[in-house]
Structures are given as C-alpha cells and as structure tokens.
Amino acid sequence: MSAHPSREEDFDLYALGALDADECGPFGEHLAACPECAAKLTEAKGRIALLAFAAASVAPASGAKQRLMARIDADAAAAQLPAKASVRSEERGVGFSGWWAAALVPATAVLAIATVVLWQEKNDLDKQIAALRNSVTTEQEQLSNSTKLANLIGSSDTVTVNLAQRPGMPKGVAHVMYNMKMKMLMYDGELEAAPAGKSYQLWVVPMNGNPVSAGVFQPVPGQTDHWMMAMPEGLVPKAFAVTIEPAGGMAQPTGPEVLLGAAS
Amino acid sequence: MSEETAAQARASDAALMERISQRDESALAELYDRYAGMLTSVLNRIMRDAQAAEEILQDVFYQLWRAPERFDASRGSLPAWLVVICRNRAISRLRKKNPAAGDELVDDMVPLRFHLETEVSQQQMLGRVRGALESLPGEQRAAVELAYFEGMTHSEIAARTGDPLGTVKTRLRTAIQTLKRTLNA
Numbered sequence: 001m002s003a004h005p006s007r008e009e010d011f012d013l014y015a016l017g018a019l020d021a022d023e024c025g026p027f028g029e030h031l032a033a034c035p036e037c038a039a040k041l042t043e044a045k046g047r048i049a050l051l052a053f054a055a056a057s058v059a060p061a062s063g064a065k066q067r068l069m070a071r072i073d074a075d076a077a078a079a080q081l082p083a084k085a086s087v088r089s090e091e092r093g094v095g096f097s098g099w100w101a102a103a104l105v106p107a108t109a110v111l112a113i114a115t116v117v118l119w120q121e122k123n124d125l126d127k128q129i130a131a132l133r134n135s136v137t138t139e140q141e142q143l144s145n146s147t148k149l150a151n152l153i154g155s156s157d158t159v160t161v162n163l164a165q166r167p168g169m170p171k172g173v174a175h176v177m178y179n180m181k182m183k184m185l186m187y188d189g190e191l192e193a194a195p196a197g198k199s200y201q202l203w204v205v206p207m208n209g210n211p212v213s214a215g216v217f218q219p220v221p222g223q224t225d226h227w228m229m230a231m232p233e234g235l236v237p238k239a240f241a242v243t244i245e246p247a248g249g250m251a252q253p254t255g256p257e258v259l260l261g262a263a264s
Numbered sequence: 265m266s267e268e269t270a271a272q273a274r275a276s277d278a279a280l281m282e283r284i285s286q287r288d289e290s291a292l293a294e295l296y297d298r299y300a301g302m303l304t305s306v307l308n309r310i311m312r313d314a315q316a317a318e319e320i321l322q323d324v325f326y327q328l329w330r331a332p333e334r335f336d337a338s339r340g341s342l343p344a345w346l347v348v349i350c351r352n353r354a355i356s357r358l359r360k361k362n363p364a365a366g367d368e369l370v371d372d373m374v375p376l377r378f379h380l381e382t383e384v385s386q387q388q389m390l391g392r393v394r395g396a397l398e399s400l401p402g403e404q405r406a407a408v409e410l411a412y413f414e415g416m417t418h419s420e421i422a423a424r425t426g427d428p429l430g431t432v433k434t435r436l437r438t439a440i441q442t443l444k445r446t447l448n449a
Contacts, residue, residue, distance in 0.1 A: 009440040009444065012443075013436060016436075016440070018421075020419050042372070042374065042375060046340075046344050046376045049344040049374055050393050050447060051393065052303075054394060054397050054412070055309035055310075055413070056308075057305050058305045060304045060321070061314060061318050064321070064322065068292075068325055069292075072289060072292065127315055127319075130315060196401050197401070
C-alpha cells in the first residue's frame with residue numbers, strides 16, 4: 001500500500017475535485033486500501049459540501065414542487081392501476097374477471113403511461129419554447145445594440161476620448177465614445193486584472209459637480225471590456241477616469257486613477 | 265452544535281425518509297421544502313441556467329422517491345448527500361463529461377457535524393460559510409469558487425487565471441487550511 005497523504009488538506013482537495021489526474025490516481029489507489037484515510041475523505045466531503053452555501057440564494061422556480069409531485073403521482077398511478085383493477089375484479093365477483101377486466105386493466109395502464117409520456121413531452125416542448133424565446137430575445141438585444149453602436153460610431157457628433165494610463169498603475173488601454181445628442185456613452189478597453197478584492201470603476205467627471213459612475217467591471221485577462229449606456233441626464237463631461245475601488249464599486253471615487261482622458 | 269443535537273436532526277430527516285419508504289408523498293414534499301432552496305442555489309450557480317437547474321433538482325428528488333433505501337441515515341447527513349449528488353451531476357453536465365451523469369443515486373454517505381434541518385440553521389450556516397470565504401484573500405476565494413462551482417482542477421484554474429500552477433496549488437491549499445479551521449471552530 002502506498003504512503004498516507006503527507007498533508008491533511010489533501011483530503012479536502014481530493015473531495016473538492018481539485019487534484020489533477022496524476023495526483024488523483026495514486027491517492028485513489030491508497031484510499032481503496034486504507035480505511036483510515038477513506039474515513040478522513042468522508043469527513044472532508046462533508047466540509048466541502050458546505051461550500052454550497054457560498055452560492056447566492058435562489059428560490060426554486062414557481063411550480064417546480066407541483067411539477068415534481070405531479071410526476072410522482074403519474075408514476076404512482078401507472079404502477080398501481082393493475083393492482084387496483086385486480087382488487088375490484090375480486091370485489092365484483094367472477095363476472096368481472098371476464099373480457100372487461102382483460103381489456104380495462106391494460107387500457108387504463110396504457111392511459112396512465114401515456115399521461116406520463118405526454119407530461120414529459122409537454123415538459124420538453126416547454127423547455128424548447130423557453131430556449132427559443134431566450135434565443136430570440138438575445139438576438140433582438142444584440143441587433144438593437146449593434147444598431148446603436150453603428151449609429152454612435154457613424155455620427156459626426158460623437159466624441160472619442162482616449163484614456164491614458166497613469167504612471168505606476170496596472171497596464172491597459174481604453175477609450176470612451178460619447179454623443180450628447182444621442183445621449184449615449186460607450187466604453188471599450190483592456191486592463192490587467194483588478195487587484196484582489198477590488199474592481200475597476202469608470203467615472204464621468206462633469207464640468208460641474210461630482211463624478212458619476214458609468215460602470216463597475218472586473219476584467220478577464222486577454223479580453224476586452226465593452227459596454228454602452230445612456231449618458232446621465234444633463235451631464236456635460238469634462239473627463240473620463242477609471243479608478244480602483246473596493247469590489248462592487250463606490251458611490252464616489254476613493255481609489256487611485258488608473259486611466260484618465262479629457263473630454264475636450 | 266452538540267453531537268446529540270446533530271443526531272436528533274439526522275433522526276428527523278431519517279423519519280421523513282422512512283415515511284418516503286412507505287410511499288408517503290407528504291414526507292417528500294416536506295423534504296423538498298426543507299432543502300430545495302439550498303440545492304436550487306448551488307445548482308443555479310453551477311449551471312447558470314434555471315431550467316437546467318430545475319431539471320437536475322427534479323431528477324434528484326424523483327430518484328430519492330424511487331429509491332429511498334439508497335440513503336443510509338446512520339452513516340450520513342441527508343442535505344450533505346443531496347448537495348454532493350446535485351453538484352456532481354451539475355458539473356458533469358456542465359463540462360459535458362457525461363451528459364447523462366448521475367442517473368443513479370450515489371452510495372457514498374457524507375457525514376456533517378452541523379444541523380441544517382431548519383431554515384434558521386441553514387441561514388446560520390450560510391452566514392458562517394460566506395464569512396469564512398470573505399475572510400480569504402480574493403485570489404484564494406476565486407480559486408475555491410472555480411474548483412467548487414466549475415469543477416476545475418489545479419491545472420485548469422492555472423490555465424483560466426494565467427497564474428503559475430504552483431501558485432494556484434498554494435492558494436487552494438492555504439484556502440482549504442483556513443476554511444477547515446474556520447468551519448471546524
């Protein structure tokens with residue numbers, strides 16, 4: 001038998017599924033032969049299961065419970081019908097054990113099975129319809145966004161502001177396009193990942209008054225961040241800035257400027 | 265929580281499972297009310313698709329109804345067992361390792377030192393787990409979440425984040441040590 005895992009947390013990493021194949025193999029072989037380690041793994045599985053609570057709370061879909069109970073009812077009905085029919089035939093005497101029973105029992109069972117099958121098919125169709133609706137909605141949104149973007153880029157009133165990287169800050173390039181007539185603003189840029197526990201936040205710095213948030217984002221390395229939004233009402237931009245803020249963003253800038261560009 | 269109280273909670277789940285064995289639908293409905301929220305949350309987080317999450321949840325409860333004997337209350341916690349089954353199925357489907365994964369209920373029982381039978385106890389555990397995770401540095405928390413909710417191994421996390429493999433291993437190991445200490449406290 002191979003040696004026990006050298007570190008206690010190996011059990012949790014195994015339960016988590018984080019070990020790669022070359023680490024898993026020997027561990028699995030050892031577990032199969034070592035009841036002591038198998039018991040430790042079982043304990044670790046309990047700890048790891050608790051991580052489920054890290055997920056944001058979501059309530060079950062409306063009607064989900066009813067669908068489950070209906071499925072069980074249909075299943076139970078299909079399973080019990082022949083037995084019930086058999087009991088009834090005994091209650092009614094010999095006469096009912098004739099062709100009526102022979103025809104009714106299978107026919108009712110077929111009906112129950114058909115109900116289950118139809119219910120399943122209805123479920124499948126519902127899912128397909130929901131997926132198609134989602135797909136259509138997504139495509140409509142994409143088309144609408146593409147049209148807005150084309151209008152923004154093509155308009156002679158659109159102003160492009162290049163945001164320059166501030167010294168000593170995470171590397172990145174970005175620009176903002178805005179159009180006061182269309183009341184639209186678009187950010188497009190690529191930045192290094194935000195520091196741990198932090199987010200980036202884009203600000204519209206107005207001619208008068210406090211900066212206004214125009215988006216909080218967490219870049220994925222190698223990917224471009226891009227979004228469009230309505231320009232805040234009545235705001236005349238003097239500059240645009242990206243700052244580092246606590247994860248989730250702040251009402252007003254508190255962190256260092258990473259990117260900055262003057263609007264005029 | 266004392267071992268005695270935890271044992272009482274298990275017995276209560278066990279009582280519902282016993283009634284399910286006797287084909288009592290109200291017992292299944294009660295278990296559903298008790299754990300569907302917790303399971304829906306984790307399934308939605310993994311699948312990011314409410315329809316797919318409900319499908320898995322329905323299948324798990326349906327199979328629990330069909331084969332209640334697969335759960336052994338003397339060896340494990342029902343909610344922990346259900347979480348493990350749901351997570352395994354969701355990740356298998358998500359990663360297309362096996363689209364039909366989890367057609368059977370697993371036999372591995374999962375013990376739990378904590379009682380999760382009531383909504384209050386679940387809320388308390390939720391606060392405790394989230395508190396423990398929030399106490400971790402961001403990179404460690406992200407690594408734990410990629411492993412748990414996306415089923416990624418060390419190498420896959422390194423490829424996703426662009427960090428060196430050794431760094432990812434250290435982060436996860438350190439995170440696990442902290443979580444273990446916090447959750448066992």
